[in-house]
Amino acid sequence: MEIRLEKFSKSFGPVNAIEDMDLAIGDGEMIALLGPSGCGKTTTLYAICGLHRVSAGRIWFGDREVTHLVPQERKVGVVFQSFALYPHLSTFENIAFPLQIRKESNADIERKVKDIANTLHIEELLGRRPGQLSGGQQQRVALARALVRRPDVLLMDEPLANLDAGLRLEMRSEIRRIQRESGCTSILVTHDQVEAMSMCDRIALMHKGKIQQIGTPDEMYHQPKNKFIAGFIGNPPISFADGVVEDGRFVAQGLSFELPDQIKGASVSAGQKIAIGVRPEYLQPDFATAIEGEVTFIESQGREILYDLKLGGGQIFRSIQSSEQTCKLGDQIHWGIDVNSVFFFDEQGVRL
Amino acid sequence: MDDRKTNWPLTLFLLIVSAPILIMYVWLFIDSVSEINIESIWPEKFTLRNWRFLTEEIPGHGSVWTATLNTTIFATSVVAIVVVLSSTAGYALSRLKFPFRAPFLGIVLLLHSFPSVTLIISIFLMLRMIGLYDTLVGVILVKAALELPFGIWIMKGFYDTVPWEIEMAGLQDGASRFQVWYKLVLPQIMPGVAALAIFSFMAGWSEFVLPLILAPSSDTRLLSVYLAGLIIDDYLSDFGLFKAVGLFYVVPVMIFYLFTQDKLMNIYGGGTKG
Ligand SMILES: Nc1ncnc2c1ncn2[C@@H]1O[C@H](COP(=O)(O)OP(=O)(O)OP(=O)(O)O)[C@@H](O)[C@H]1O
Ligand SMILES: [Mg+2]
Numbered sequence: 001m002e003i004r005l006e007k008f009s010k011s012f013g014p015v016n017a018i019e020d021m022d023l024a025i026g027d028g029e030m031i032a033l034l035g036p037s038g039c040g041k042t043t044t045l046y047a048i049c050g051l052h053r054v055s056a057g058r059i060w061f062g063d064r065e066v067t068h069l070v071p072q073e074r075k076v077g078v079v080f081q082s083f084a085l086y087p088h089l090s091t092f093e094n095i096a097f098p099l100q101i102r103k104e105s106n107a108d109i110e111r112k113v114k115d116i117a118n119t120l121h122i123e124e125l126l127g128r129r130p131g132q133l134s135g136g137q138q139q140r141v142a143l144a145r146a147l148v149r150r151p152d153v154l155l156m157d158e159p160l161a162n163l164d165a166g167l168r169l170e171m172r173s174e175i176r177r178i179q180r181e182s183g184c185t186s187i188l189v190t191h192d193q194v195e196a197m198s199m200c201d202r203i204a205l206m207h208k209g210k211i212q213q214i215g216t217p218d219e220m221y222h223q224p225k226n227k228f229i230a231g232f233i234g235n236p237p238i239s240f241a242d243g244v245v246e247d248g249r250f251v252a253q254g255l256s257f258e259l260p261d262q263i264k265g266a267s268v269s270a271g272q273k274i275a276i277g278v279r280p281e282y283l284q285p286d287f288a289t290a291i292e293g294e295v296t297f298i299e300s301q302g303r304e305i306l307y308d309l310k311l312g313g314g315q316i317f318r319s320i321q322s323s324e325q326t327c328k329l330g331d332q333i334h335w336g337i338d339v340n341s342v343f344f345f346d347e348q349g350v351r352l
Numbered sequence: 353m354d355d356r357k358t359n360w361p362l363t364l365f366l367l368i369v370s371a372p373i374l375i376m377y378v379w380l381f382i383d384s385v386s387e388i389n390i391e392s393i394w395p396e397k398f399t400l401r402n403w404r405f406l407t408e409e410i411p412g413h414g415s416v417w418t419a420t421l422n423t424t425i426f427a428t429s430v431v432a433i434v435v436v437l438s439s440t441a442g443y444a445l446s447r448l449k450f451p452f453r454a455p456f457l458g459i460v461l462l463l464h465s466f467p468s469v470t471l472i473i474s475i476f477l478m479l480r481m482i483g484l485y486d487t488l489v490g491v492i493l494v495k496a497a498l499e500l501p502f503g504i505w506i507m508k509g510f511y512d513t514v515p516w517e518i519e520m521a522g523l524q525d526g527a528s529r530f531q532v533w534y535k536l537v538l539p540q541i542m543p544g545v546a547a548l549a550i551f552s553f554m555a556g557w558s559e560f561v562l563p564l565i566l567a568p569s570s571d572t573r574l575l576s577v578y579l580a581g582l583i584i585d586d587y588l589s590d591f592g593l594f595k596a597v598g599l600f601y602v603v604p605v606m607i608f609y610l611f612t613q614d615k616l617m618n619i620y621g622g623g624t625k626g
Contacts, residue, residue, distance in 0.1 A: 051520050071523045078524045084517035088539040098525035145525070 001062050001152035001185050002027050003048065008057035010043050017043045018209045020057070030179050030186040031214075032196035035206035036232070041189040044206075045155050048187065049076040061152055077146030077184070079156040083138045085130035091117075091141050092126040098149045116144045119178060136167045143175070147182055154184040160195060172199055193233050197221075205229055227349035230277045236306055238277045238343075241315040245272045250344075254312020257289045257337075263344050266352050274352070277343040280320035283309070287336030293317065295331045309335065384596040402592035406600075410582065414570035416597070419578040426492055426563070426574055427556030433496035434503045434552040439545055441500075442507025443533055447519070457508075464501035472565055479566055491567045491574075495559055499552050510544035511537065546615045550608070557605055575601050 003025040010018040018040045025031050033041045046052040048059060050071035058067045066074055085094050092113055099109045117123045120140045130138055139159060146154060159175065160168045176199050179186050190196050196203045197217040204214045205228075213225045224230035230238050243252030245268045248259055259268070268274065283291075296316070297308035307319045307327075319335065327333050344352040384402050386395030405416050444450070445457055475494055476485070484490030514537050522532035538545070560576040568577065579597050582588060609616075 046520075049524060051523065071520075072526045072528065076524065078521065080517045080521060082515065082517050084515065084521040086518060086521075086536055097522075097527075101526045101531065145521075149526070 002060075003153060003185055003187075004060040005044075005048070006058045006060070008044070008047060008059065009055045010040075010047055010052060011055045016209060018047075021209075021211055023204060023211060023214070025185055025187065027185055028183050029202065030176070030188060030200045032200040032203045033187060033189045033206060034193060034196040034203050034232075035191065037191060039206045040209045041191075041206060042157055045078075045157055045187060045189050048153070049078050049155055050074050074153075075149075075151050076153045076155060077149070077151035079139075079142045079146050079154075079159045081158040081161060083130075083142040083162075085138055085141055085145075087130050089129070090126065091122065091128050091130070091133070094130065094141055095126075095144045095148050098145065102149070112148055113144075116148045119181065120144050135163050136171060139163065139171060140174075143178065147178070147184070150182070151184060154179065154182070154186040155189075156186065157189045158191070159188070160190070160192070168195075175199065193235065197233075205232060207232075224343065225351055227275065227277065227345045227351070230343050230345075230351070234279055236280050236318055236320060238279050239283075239315070239317045240275055240277050241311075241313075241317070242273065242275050245270055245274060250274065250276060252313055252315070254293070255291055255315070257291075257339055259344075260339050260342075263352055268344075268352065273347050275345045275347075275349075277345065278317060278337055279341065280306070280318040282338040282341040283317055283319040283335060284321060284338075285326060285333075285335050287338050289337050289339045290334050291317070291337060292332070292334050295327050295329055295333060298325070298329055300325070309333070380595055380599055384592065384599050386592075388592065399592075402590075402596035403600075405593065405597060410588070410593070412585070413578060413581055414573060416575075416578060416600070418571060419573050419575045422488060422572060423557060423575040425488060426495070426559070427553050429492045430496045430499060430556035431549050431552045433492070434499045435545060435549050437496075437500055438503030438507040438548060439538065439541075441504045442509075443511050443537065445504065446508045446511035460501045460504055464505060468498045469561060472561070476565060486567050486569050486572055488567060488572050491559075491563050491572075494566060495556060495562055498562075499555055503548050503552065506548055507541070507544060510541040514540050543615060546612075547617075550612045550616050553608070554605060 003023075005021055005023040008018060008021045008023075009016070021044065023044075033044060035041055043052060047054050050066070050069060050073075054067060058065060060066065061074070086097065089097065095113045095116060096109050099112060104112075113126070114123070117126055120143060122137065122140050122144060125133060125137055125141070130141065133141065139162075143159070146156075156175070160171055163171060172195060175188075188196070188200055197220075200217070202214060202216055203220050205212045205220065207228055213220060213229050215223070220229065220233050224233065227240070231240070241252055241255065243250050243255065245251075245259070247270070248264050250257055250259055291309070291311060293309040293311040295307055296310045297306075299306040304320050304322050305325055307321065309317045309319060311317060317337075346352055382395055385398060385400065387397050387399045387401070388395050409415050445453065445460075479485040479490045479494070484493070518536055518540070519532050522536045523529070527535065558576065559574070560580065563572075563574040564577050564580065567573070573581070579594070579601055582597060583594055
């Protein structure tokens, strides 16, 4: 089922949480709503499932408009951040609840619950209460309850936030597998970019109630539309430096290099203030455009080593290298950046 | 609860402190089945004469069984009204947005702390006016009304502890607002409901002033009024009888309390986050 938001806005009294949001999600697609805390992810999710009334705009499921439908009529399965299992019911009764409400026959309920429990590997837990389950198990039960009545749409609000690191890794692929098997159009709300990148077909990056960019994880990483996106996506994060354009060169204190042709050709004029963004993997010892600085920080992450390089102008550039440690703290060194992989932004932060 | 070790010194201390109360109850029992000289403390000989009120009417005081039945009807009706209204009103106050919600809550709290005796004259007049004076229904309504603020406030406190997301999940699973309340939320606050029921039952059972003033006739009389009537009666100075009736009056409460005390704890422990 396709989902479309048209000029969706939501305000709480004087606070505009979401303004004029357009979003289209393809049938069977899994999209991530990614963004920092308070950017309106949950608000968007609640509008789609009908728990929040929209202030303006429309919501479509396929060619059915659902803007003013109550949650009960929307066929949306939701996994809440806290899982929201019914504590007084057993796992079986929890999963069966949506079916019982629809007055399905006991035989049907029994079969469907067993089926979904099978898919999620929770058959042995059916007799237990939520209080007797671990976090990961509760999360599977919540997922089972959301999926058991075969919803058109599956919404998950930070479903992995309450799990420990190991379990999170396991559940990531697990959720993706189940989403593929069920073919549900899905939205995953998260503030963790790794989760968004690894689980979803596309990412919608939100900031202050607006979608900044929608695209595949690759596009988001390699073609960010603006400085916010470039800074949000990528771990360890990108490094920025401000400078001006002079004679077709980028010039900042302690740093100067020839602009690549596609930037020179574009609308930069002499004297214009611009900013560059360099991802850590494009600052390496043997790259062409030399920069000089002092090593101010070294962190070994096991397979890779993270360095901070402080330039003459005080800017800090990050580098991640997989070879063995070649320098030590305080060393003055010459490394290079790959100018063709550097992002250039104008003063408003829009990428050139 | 079960695997906690008994703390003997503490138990002993509590035992000593509550000894006077225990001794009084034991005394009450012994006195009620013995003949006793008015000047002495010690019982003289065993008798069941004090319990004669169970089989015969004390002249001018009606049957104790009518009073017992009335008290039972009174207490259970109060429980029914208080539980049903508090559990629904508490939900509305905890969860629904409606005009004057905050002032309403304030007024409820005010009514709870209001000494109800001061209302008795106007209540008396009102009951006269609507023809419910000296009827069981009349006192039941009054007593229930006076218990409601406490009940509503307590229930609201319990509802406040139930997470919103449970209700959202219920709606999402297709349940109506009523089904969500009845099937998902109410079961979570059952300890609170049980505690409130017990609490109002005891309050109803021990109520004295309201029935004394609002339902004094012999066929609407409650046990508390019956007992007071015996004591006041100048022609009757039978202390053994008073004690036996008193015992008869408290025993149901004590038995009831023994079975329900753990539930009653909830009202003070669990849900009073206002
Ligand atoms: N019921 C409400 N009343 C008033 N403001 C609200 C309400 N719900 C959300 N907001 C505001 O709307 C904005 C978006 O909130 P939302 O819960 O959607 O954020 P979020 O992206 O889910 O953040 P988080 O990652 O912290 O969960 C916030 O500024 C929040 O303060
Ligand atoms: Mg949120």
